[in-house]
Amino acid sequence: MSNAASSRFVYVTFIRTTPEQLWTALTSADFIVKYWFGMHVQSVWAPGASWQLLFPDGRIADSGEVVEFDPPKRLVLKWRNEWKAEFKAEGFSRCTFELEPMEGAVKLSVIHAMDRAESKFIEAVSGGWPRILSNLKSLLETGEIALK
Amino acid sequence: MHNIIVQDDDVFRALADASRRELLDRLHKTNGQTLNELCEGLGMTRQAVAKHLGILQRGNLVATRRQGRSKLHYINPVPINEIAERWIGKFEQPRLRALAELKRMLEGEDYE
Numbered sequence: 001m002s003n004a005a006s007s008r009f010v011y012v013t014f015i016r017t018t019p020e021q022l023w024t025a026l027t028s029a030d031f032i033v034k035y036w037f038g039m040h041v042q043s044v045w046a047p048g049a050s051w052q053l054l055f056p057d058g059r060i061a062d063s064g065e066v067v068e069f070d071p072p073k074r075l076v077l078k079w080r081n082e083w084k085a086e087f088k089a090e091g092f093s094r095c096t097f098e099l100e101p102m103e104g105a106v107k108l109s110v111i112h113a114m115d116r117a118e119s120k121f122i123e124a125v126s127g128g129w130p131r132i133l134s135n136l137k138s139l140l141e142t143g144e145i146a147l148k
Numbered sequence: 149m150h151n152i153i154v155q156d157d158d159v160f161r162a163l164a165d166a167s168r169r170e171l172l173d174r175l176h177k178t179n180g181q182t183l184n185e186l187c188e189g190l191g192m193t194r195q196a197v198a199k200h201l202g203i204l205q206r207g208n209l210v211a212t213r214r215q216g217r218s219k220l221h222y223i224n225p226v227p228i229n230e231i232a233e234r235w236i237g238k239f240e241q242p243r244l245r246a247l248a249e250l251k252r253m254l255e256g257e258d259y260e
Contacts, residue, residue, distance in 0.1 A: 010222035130229035
C-alpha cells in the first residue's frame with residue numbers, strides 16, 4: 001500500500017464563518033472548552049511552544065508542541081497521548097489544521113497522522129474528531145453546540 | 149452551478165449506491181488509497197471508479213491528499229456524524245452517553 005508505514009486520517013468540514021473566526025475557535029482555550037467536550041487547552045501558541053490538552057478535572061490528556069503557527073491558514077501540532085500507556089508508547093503524532101477560505105465559508109481540513117502502521121492512538125481519536133468538528137461547526141454557525 | 153457548501157442532497161446521493169458504499173468500506177478498512185489501489189479486485193472500470201469517487205468527494209465523504217506524485221483518497225466521516233446527530237442527538241445521545249459512562253465507571257477506565 002502507498003501508506004504502509006503510517007496511519008493517517010483526514011477530516012474535512014465546511015463552516016460558514018471567516019478564517020479569522022475559525023482560527024480563534026481553534027486556538028482560544030475559552031472557545032475550545034465549549035466544543036471539545038469540556039477539554040481545556042493550554043499553550044502560548046507560537047512555534048516551539050508547548051501545548052497541552054487537559055481533562056475537565058485538570059489531568060493531562062495529551063501534550064506536545066506547536067510546530068507551525070501561521071494564522072489564519074495553517075496550524076501544526078506535535079501530539080502525544082499522556083494518559084494511556086499503550087497510546088503514549090506510540091510516541092508523537094502530528095496534527096495539521098488547514099483553513100481555506102471559500103465563498104461564504106471556510107474549508108477546514110484536519111489531518112491527524114503518525115509514522116507507524118495501524119496506530120492504536122490514531123484509530124482511537126478517529127471516533128472523536130467527527131464529533132468535535134460537528135460541534136465546532138454548529139457552535140460557529142448557530143452559537144450552540146450539537147452535543148454536550 | 150454548485151454551491152461550494154456541501155448540501156445534504158449531495159451526501160445522500162453519494163450514499164445511495166452500492167458501489168460507492170463499497171468504496172467507502174474499502175477506505176474504512178484501509179485509509180489513504182490511490183485510484184489504482186481502489187480499482188483492484190473491483191468489477192468496475194477505472195473510469196467508473198473515478199466517477200464514483202467524484203460523487204463521493206462532492207458529498208464530502210471522501211477527501212484527497214497529494215503525497216509525492218500520488219493522490220490518496222481518505223474516508224471523511226464528518227458528514228455522516230452530522231446526519232446522525234441531526235436525528236438521534238436529541239433523544240438517543242444522552243442515553244447512549246449515559247450508558248457509555250456507566251460502562252466506563254464499571255470497567256474502571258475514565259475517558260475512553
